[in-house]
Amino acid sequence: MIPLAVEAALLALAGFAVGMLIGYVFELRRRANRWKKRI
């Protein structure tokens, strides 16, 4: 059984990772848009 505090920390970490992923996807979209505009 994983202690509750560790579980909560893992949950926060998972949230952080997902947040970074979402941010990165949006950044890629922004770059793609800029690239399209340049052409």
Next chain:
Amino acid sequence: MAFLEIYWPVFLVGLIVGIVVVILYFRPKQNVRLTDSVPLRPHMAHPTSSGEGKRITDEAAAAASDVAGDMLNAKVHQELPGASGPPDDLLKLKGVGPKLAGILNERGITRFDQIAKLSPGQVEALDASLGAFRGRFERDRIQDQSDYLARGDVDSYEAKFGKL
């Protein structure tokens, strides 16, 4: 799943922090790079030390000193840099012919370093008094040429302005 029902705010906070970190990491940065690696040439060394500026207060001050100098019979304008040493062949400068060289000699300019040391205000005043040759200084970059020749940097001169 009862755990998630209680602790979902932890996940949310992590999510927000992650997004903020990515935004901060990828935010647009200033592309301009400032550099001080451009070599300072002699005529750029004291750009504000002498001469008359272009702003209205400078013009007013110049006009006032003109009139006052006339009334007091005093020399109010700064002299052009004096020649020290044997004269140079000003005809080497591209854009300077015998006639312009003669005019410059009349004004007391016989050496390259004199031209290189002229302040922007002095160049402007000199240029304005050249009559038919007005604009030559800027067009043929005579001051730049003089600067190279005054330093004896013939290679750089020829790279920039062509063979001497």
